[in-house]
Amino acid sequence: MRSFLALTSSTAIALLVAFYTIGPTSAQNSERSIPARMIPAPAAASAELRESIMGSPDPDIAGNNAFGPTTDQEWKAFVTQSDGAASQAVDAMAQAFGVTFAHHVVDGVNIYQVSPNEVNPDHEEHRFLFVHGGAYVIGGGEAGLLEAFLIASRAKIRVISIDYRMPPDHPFPAAVDDVITIYRHVLQNRPAKAIALGGTSAGGGLTLASIHRIHELGLETPGAIYAGTPWADLTKASDSLHTNQGLDRILVSSDGLLKSAAALYAGGEELTHHLISPVYGDFNDFPPTYLVTGTRDMLLSDTVRVHRKLRANGNIADLNVYEGFSHADYLLAPTSPESQEVYAELDKFLLTHLD
């Protein structure tokens, strides 16, 4: 048994007393040393999510951090490979989810209209503008439709998936501009409060950035937004990039794709620009916002920092954190009860806040 003095230093109560009696300790540890560990699969997650997690390989942090195309040609080869693989299954997935989709070009921007086989009558006049994830480099074309299908299918709502332009050919602000173009187009035919905007990861960040831009342009804001584990800070300021490194089975680490893609997307602009890292913007007068993340998500901090900014500015903001979820695990384990719950709650949120 350790000495009582050492013991009590590990309790909040005794430490609070210490704070008031001797004042804060002088800063000394700018870093904490955390030993190597074995982490069991999350016992309280659903059996399906747990099995999916157990099927993931051990993290290769060094290998992941070594990734980063350096030329436009390397980036394009990566995108072709990744999106090509993702597109292969799109028809099968549309059938599995009970949706149909069609490509259009609207005011110069590529979109996909995604229609569920059955529309909820309460969503008849609503439109969900969807912006895909993929670190602002992948997920283009049909490869970006996966979550659009999930939303259309589970909320029984019509989705317009915006196939925004991306680097290396089209860095920031092309993506934001394309979202605004389509938003303006949809606004011609229906009230702003009948429109939702949202997506996951880069799509969540782009959603938040687009609201900043909508404010700057003096447009009316959408009725509700969805920021699924949003990439809201492209600098490396978020705590969970460090604390959940290696625990997050999808992102794994932050010095590889995330870091390279951030620089590619910014195209010379500062990463702290509020339309690139929207957490640094003004969160006054935001639409009601539905946020999702997980205990193992490397963007847990991005998500909760946005939540706090929204709340500090008096907005409606609904934070949902799932046990054992890595980044966007509701997409990686889409048939898990947790993923079903994510979209059931999104639907409830839309029905509450869209007019």
Next chain:
Amino acid sequence: MRSFLALTSSTAIALLVAFYTIGPTSAQNSERSIPARMIPAPAAASAELRESIMGSPDPDIAGNNAFGPTTDQEWKAFVTQSDGAASQAVDAMAQAFGVTFAHHVVDGVNIYQVSPNEVNPDHEEHRFLFVHGGAYVIGGGEAGLLEAFLIASRAKIRVISIDYRMPPDHPFPAAVDDVITIYRHVLQNRPAKAIALGGTSAGGGLTLASIHRIHELGLETPGAIYAGTPWADLTKASDSLHTNQGLDRILVSSDGLLKSAAALYAGGEELTHHLISPVYGDFNDFPPTYLVTGTRDMLLSDTVRVHRKLRANGNIADLNVYEGFSHADYLLAPTSPESQEVYAELDKFLLTHLD
């Protein structure tokens, strides 16, 4: 640069495609190996919280896990030492927070009435029943008053702090019984919807367990409850007990005090009993619940699991996760902007939901 095949396996999109094209990988890794790391202080936390975190020593996981009194005498010596230290500063703290307090015995239960120097007229008829933390062993007597002072001072509301009985002399269900005794007493003089119940850590868990008990007794539920990083699962099922081990500067690890205190409190009952680990109870018809935790909190999972159960049963439940917070860091860094925000939001929640 790694091969494209390896690269795409780290993206959600490609993995989702893999899910649909080849089905889930067969389970293999029941544990993940996470290498040792250096974790910087959270850059996006306030300067005050960051300085407080940097003042904490490196985690001594093995030393922390070695803690565990084995006899009643050892427990009592630990409690005397810990609570004695905490009580020393109570008068100075009452003055600093602008509150007065008085001890009473009501229906055999010790309580402290805590009155702010100024009461918000909107809270004139409200009462906050407070249950302290301390792993069901420490925080008794005046040592449990610290958060009661913060709530009374910041929400300008009258607080009744319940000095519930604790082990080794009084294991479960004494604590729950004492909360019910005082709740019944307060109900004699004011409507249930004018009463809030809440606390942090063991106090948060006890709050949730008390609602289960209130349901069993057929009493009307309080108007609102506060579950600050609640110890809602005394088994070791929560993911963050593993993922945030060593990152949480307050709890540090789970096989020391937490494990020993859980066994002592349960006194032979199963740890999964719904009045001991309330996450296993029925969350139907709960009062509006305000929840607080942090990205480094070892009870992050306890908190989010309760949030999900509340939401799945259709309750109003407001989850707030703070960047860089260890367990109950709003008590350890009580003058930080984050701690101010925790109680400002609690106050807003009470004003919204209490009648």
